Amino acid sequence: MPRSFPPDVVVLDTDGLLHARFARGKNGVRLLQSKSYRLGEDTFAATMVTPQLTSEASLADALRRLRVETGKWEKVSLLLPDSWFRINILDLPSLSNREREAFEVVRWSLKRTLPIPPEQLRVTYTVLSRDDQGVKVLVLSALETTLAAIEKVFTAAGFDLVLIEPLGLNIWNAITVREGETNADRLFLHLRDTDFTTAVFRGARPLFIRSRNLSGDRTVEQEIRLSASYLRDSLSVSSFANCYIAGERGTEVRDILAGEFDTQVRTVALRDFVEEAPSGLEGLDAELTACTGVFTG
Numbered sequence: 001m002p003r004s005f006p007p008d009v010v011v012l013d014t015d016g017l018l019h020a021r022f023a024r025g026k027n028g029v030r031l032l033q034s035k036s037y038r039l040g041e042d043t044f045a046a047t048m049v050t051p052q053l054t055s056e057a058s059l060a061d062a063l064r065r066l067r068v069e070t071g072k073w074e075k076v077s078l079l080l081p082d083s084w085f086r087i088n089i090l091d092l093p094s095l096s097n098r099e100r101e102a103f104e105v106v107r108w109s110l111k112r113t114l115p116i117p118p119e120q121l122r123v124t125y126t127v128l129s130r131d132d133q134g135v136k137v138l139v140l141s142a143l144e145t146t147l148a149a150i151e152k153v154f155t156a157a158g159f160d161l162v163l164i165e166p167l168g169l170n171i172w173n174a175i176t177v178r179e180g181e182t183n184a185d186r187l188f189l190h191l192r193d194t195d196f197t198t199a200v201f202r203g204a205r206p207l208f209i210r211s212r213n214l215s216g217d218r219t220v221e222q223e224i225r226l227s228a229s230y231l232r233d234s235l236s237v238s239s240f241a242n243c244y245i246a247g248e249r250g251t252e253v254r255d256i257l258a259g260e261f262d263t264q265v266r267t268v269a270l271r272d273f274v275e276e277a278p279s280g281l282e283g284l285d286a287e288l289t290a291c292t293g294v295f296t297g
Contacts (some may be wrong), residue, residue, distance in 0.1 A: 002181060003236030004148070006073075006074075006075035006076060006077065006162060007021055007022045007023060007032075008020070008021050008022075008070075008073060008075070008076045009021075009022070009076065009077045009078075009079065009082075009291040009294055010066075010076055010077070010079070011078075011079045011167060011291065012078060012079070012080055012150070013080075013081055014043065014044040014051055014064070015038065015039055015041070015043075016036055016037055016038070017036070017037050017039065017059075017062055017063075017066075017280075018035075018036045018037075018268070018284065018287055018288075019036075019037070019066055019070065019228060020033070020034040020291045021033055021162050022290055022291070022292070022295065023148045023285065025274075025275035025276070026275065027206070027275065028273070028274065028275055028292075029268075029274055029292055029295055030275050030276045030277075031130070031274045031276065031277040031278065031281075031288060031291075031292075032278075033278060034277075034278065034281055034284070034288060035066075036182075037061060037062040037065055037066060037067070038062070039058050039062055040055055040058040040145065040212065042054055042055050042058065043055045043059055043107060046137045046178035047146075048115045048116055048243065048279045049084075049085075049100075049114075049115070049121070049141075049142065049143050050084045050085070050142045051084065051085060051146065051152070051180070052093050052145070052146055052149075053149040053150060053153070055147055055168045056149065056152070056153050059150070059153045060157060063153065063154065063157035063159065064157065065107065065160075067158065069155060069294070071225055074158065074159060074160045075159075075160045075162050076154070076159050076160070076161060076162065076163075077161075077162055077163050077291075077294045078150070078161050078163065078164045078165075079164075079165055079166070079167045079170055079194065079287075079290055079291065079294070080142070080164065080165075080166060080167065080180040081167055081192070082166045082167055082169070082188045082197040083188065083194070083197075083212075083213055083247065084142055084146075084166075084167040085140050085141065085166050085211070086110075086113070086114055086121070086140075086141045086142070086210045087137075087138075087139070087140055087166065087169075087210070087211060087293070088110065088113055088138075088139045088164075089128070089136065089137070089138055089139075089206060089207070089208070089209060089217070090109050090110075090136070090137045090139055091134055091135075091136055092105065092106075092109060092127075092134055092136075092137060093134050093135075094135060095127065095130070095135040095137065095264070096284070099127045101182075102125075103123070103125075106107070106123065106125045106137060107123055107138055109118075110123070110139065110141060113142070116143075118282075120143060120144060121141040121142060121143060121144055122141065122142055122143075122144045122147050123138050123139060123140070124139070124141075124143060125137050125139045125140070126138045128206070129205065130139065136199065138206060140165075140166065142164075147164060150164075150239065151164075155245070155280075156271075163294070165286060165294075167190070167219075167286075167287065167290045168188075168190040168197040168199070168211070168246070168290070169293075170290040170291070170294055171188075171190060171246045171268060171286060171289050171290045171293055172199065172201070172244075172291035172293070173294075173296045174193040174289050174290070174293035174296060175244055175260050175268070176201075176204060176296075177293075177296040178272065178273065179242075179248050179272065181203070182203055182241070183202065183203040184202075184203070184240075184241035184242070185201070185202050185207075185237055185239075185240050185241060186198065186200070186201045186202075186240055186241055186242045186243070186261070187199070187200055187231075187240045187242070187243040187246045187257070187261065188200075188201065188243075188246070189224075189243070189244070189245050189246070189247075189253070190245075190246045190247055190286060191220065191245065191246070191247035191248075191249040191250055191253070191287075192247055192249070193214075193249070194213060194214055195212060195213045195214055196211070196214065196220070196223065196247075197209070197210070197211040197212075198210050198211075198212075198227050198231075200231060200235060200237065200240075207235060208231065208234070208235060209239040209266045210227075210250060212249070214220065220252055220253060221253060221256055223262070224253045224256050224257065224281050225232045225256065225260065227264040228257075228260040228261065231233065238261070238262075239261050239262050239263055240261050242264055242266060243257050243258075243261060243263045243264065243265045243266065244265075244266050244268055245257070245266070245267050245268065246250070246267075246268035246286040246289065246290075247268075247286045248283055248285075248286075250259075250267050250268075251267070254267070263277050267287050268285055268286060268289050269289075270284070270285040270288050271291055273289050273292045274292060
């Protein structure tokens, strides 16, 4: 595999988890097996940022069933919904090359954008660009208590988490590797039943990323049109070289996106990202494509 990560990936959500196991193929990866496991309704409770793990026993039971059915193995990558994270692109006047000092500047800068104190969050960041005008930084943050609780349950079940990352960004990782290098502007949407992520990339660099929870106040179509209007006004972008949609709800807005941005709209399909896969995996294209994104880089 291009990146040296273990072959097992778990996608965790409030109502269940999905396990996928991969192997190296001739020109990419092969999906060997995949299975979903249900969680109890009380496993997670909503908070202002990352849902709180309220039933460790429910998650532990799902991991026990996973262990029984898949045998002895340890290392695993974990993907969580984008909405469990706060994803920010910060413009800073400067940033120290010293890791500790830079981290404190990034954490302090989050105070203006987050509904809770940044001290309660686990924060990671990546420098996107650095020039005379300043430093642009991509920051991921999630509630520390939730991540620590999840890690505790996985460890107790005999699993070693080697990474915890957002689902949507790994879908994009899979797309960019398949597309190759480009400087074009591209639009990416990941639609789920309860939330959606919108991202704009110029080449490999993100210009805009936002994850929003869906409510009954507006339809998905209305949300997409509002997002399109915001992108045109804030980024002065009226068209994209490509637009990618991931998720089963993508067909609902395909024509809307094509009209709003006068662009070709492509739906993310698992068959485009693996050399082979088991049958009977309908409805999981986005999640399993994200799993392949773990192995890119």
